[in-house]
Amino acid sequence: MGSITELPALAVDSTAPLPPFKVLIVGGGYGGLSAALNIQDLCCGRAPRCGEPPKEGESAPEPFQVAVDITVVDERDGFVHLIGMPLALADEKYAEKAWVKYEDIAALRPRSSSEGGIRVLHGSVSSIDPERKVATYVARGGGVQTSELEYDYLVAATGLRRAWPAAPQAMRQKQFRFEAAQHIHAATEAKHGVVVVGGGAVGIEMASELKMLYPNLKVTLVHSRDALLSSEPLPDDVKSRSLEILREGGVDTLMSHRLDTTEETLDPQGNTCLRVRFTNGHTLLADKVIMAVSSPVPSTTYLPPQILNDEGYVRIQPTLGFPADGGATPHAQDHFAIGDLAQWSGIKRCGGAMHMGYIAAHNIHQLMRQRLQGAEPVFQKLNEVPPMIGLAVGTKAVAYWPEGGMTSGEDVLKTFFGDDLGFSICWNYLQLGGPKKEEVVAEV
Numbered sequence: 236m237g238s239i240t241e242l243p244a245l246a247v248d249s250t251a252p253l254p255p256f257k258v259l260i261v262g263g264g265y266g267g268l269s270a271a272l273n274i275q276d277l278c279c280g281r282a283p284r285c286g287e288p289p290k291e292g293e294s295a296p297e298p299f300q301v302a303v304d305i306t307v308v309d310e311r312d313g314f315v316h317l318i319g320m321p322l323a324l325a326d327e328k329y330a331e332k333a334w335v336k337y338e339d340i341a342a343l344r345p346r347s348s349s350e351g352g353i354r355v356l357h358g359s360v361s362s363i364d365p366e367r368k369v370a371t372y373v374a375r376g377g378g379v380q381t382s383e384l385e386y387d388y389l390v391a392a393t394g395l396r397r398a399w400p401a402a403p404q405a406m407r408q409k410q411f412r413f414e415a416a417q418h419i420h421a422a423t424e425a426k427h428g429v430v431v432v433g434g435g436a437v438g439i440e441m442a443s444e445l446k447m448l449y450p451n452l453k454v455t456l457v458h459s460r461d462a463l464l465s466s467e468p469l470p471d472d473v474k475s476r477s478l479e480i481l482r483e484g485g486v487d488t489l490m491s492h493r494l495d496t497t498e499e500t501l502d503p504q505g506n507t508c509l510r511v512r513f514t515n516g517h518t519l520l521a522d523k524v525i526m527a528v529s530s531p532v533p534s535t536t537y538l539p540p541q542i543l544n545d546e547g548y549v550r551i552q553p554t555l556g557f558p559a560d561g562g563a564t565p566h567a568q569d570h571f572a573i574g575d576l577a578q579w580s581g582i583k584r585c586g587g588a589m590h591m592g593y594i595a596a597h598n599i600h601q602l603m604r605q606r607l608q609g610a611e612p613v614f615q616k617l618n619e620v621p622p623m624i625g626l627a628v629g630t631k632a633v634a635y636w637p638e639g640g641m642t643s644g645e646d647v648l649k650t651f652f653g654d655d656l657g658f659s660i661c662w663n664y665l666q667l668g669g670p671k672k673e674e675v676v677a678e679v
């Protein structure tokens with residue numbers, strides 16, 4: 236990073252980090268990539284891609300360039316557009332699009348010869364030692380052998396562990412494509428239909444995408460409660476409108492039905508199928524049962540237990556830093572946690588994860604500046620987040636946020652998800668396709 240200003244360090248703490256600052260980001264999903272790219276922007280003196288432009292009358296903050304070495308570690312070999320999973324598991328072409336290998340993401344490559352790119356390692360982090368500021372890393376395919384990754388600042392962005400089919404279990408794009416294709420074939424060849432169990436957002440979207448793409452397929456969504464989205468803190472009209480749209484799209488619904496057992500049986504023509512039994516005695520025949528009821532758990536086993544709540548979420552501060560807890564975690568101020576794994580208000584959303592990535596980036600950049608210039612850091616803080624949702628239901632969507640209330644329809648789908656279940660919206664927001672040609676030329 237030849238053109239980057241490296242200022243002399245203040246001689247206050249001989250153990251304090253010096254440039255190039257090492258930033259380690261664990262998890263390369265929406266939150267992790269946002270953190271990585273926004274840190275890179277700030278350290279190269281650019282406006283951060285996910286930051287807000289200055290308000291009228293305000294001037295943009297003085298750029299502060301500093302050499303940085305950014306590493307992202309992820310168990311998967313690519314960025315997964317998780318929001319698109321319901322469509323990826325109904326449409327093979329889309330499944331190919333929804334998982335992009337990190338090596339194919341232009342934004343992670345250096346923009347110019349003087350700018351380091353973002354290094355992505357395919358493997359997992361199994362523990363961190365905040366005192367020594369090292370993470371234990373297990374390379375994918377490297378057996379049980381571990382190595383250490385040193386860092387000055389750490390961002391934990393490992394999200395939630397979700398069961399298949401809500402989230403892919405594959406770690407490689409190739410394997411995921413194979414599993415998605417198998418799932419799609421099994422679901423769409425069904426003569427007796429598909430039963431989707433679970434009326435949360437994932438179940439609703441899976442059922443509606445299948446029905447939209449295969450109108451002749453019998454799709455039944457089963458939910459144990461009398462309203463969809465029953466565990467979400469959303470107004471009743473959002474839940475009832477979601478049910479209406481689902482039914483309008485041709486999905487059969489069985490409310491207040493709790494799955495009991497599934498067993499192989501023969502239909503009257505002697506064909507093998509499944510008999511699905513519910514605890515209220517009702518039964519039906521199907522060829523495939525898709526479970527969309529998993530309770531996700533935070534992927535935080537590698538973090539110090541004292542920073543987690545009882546359910547494993549990180550007890551973040553509004554700056555997204557680890558809890559200070561009177562010094563219980565050494566160097567807590569240099570550790571951040573963002574995205575789904577953080578204990579915070581609001582429904583877990585990718586927009587929230589990307590915004591948190593930006594805030595962590597800003598705050599880390601402020602710490603670097605403090606370290607080198609002694610300037611008092613001006614931290615950004617995360618506000619409380621009210622419940623809000625955008626739910627794709629086939630050709631329409633239902634959206635709710637407190638100021639706007641509930642809206643629904645085809646135009647709402649377009650606004651919230653575009654025409655590819657939000658892939659392009661997220662891709663463009665994070666500018667994963669890389670800078671425009673003229674920006675590269677200008678900077679070289």
Ligand SMILES: Cc1cc2nc3c(=O)[nH]c(=O)nc-3n(C[C@H](O)[C@H](O)[C@H](O)COP(=O)(O)OP(=O)(O)OC[C@H]3O[C@@H](n4cnc5c(N)ncnc54)[C@H](O)[C@@H]3O)c2cc1C
Nearest residue numbers: 262264265266309310359360393394574575583584585588
């Ligand atoms: C089916 C489905 C539909 C959804 N629909 C919507 C929607 O319409 N709108 C919306 O806003 N949100 C939606 N969400 C929620 C949204 O996907 C999450 O809020 C978002 O993914 C959170 O981003 P994240 O970066 O925190 O975590 P993730 O996107 O889950 O990324 C975490 C990354 O960390 C990696 N990882 C985990 N553990 C380790 C480890 N120990 N070492 C290394 N890497 C690790 C994982 O491989 C993964 O790549 C949906 C979720 C699902 C499952």
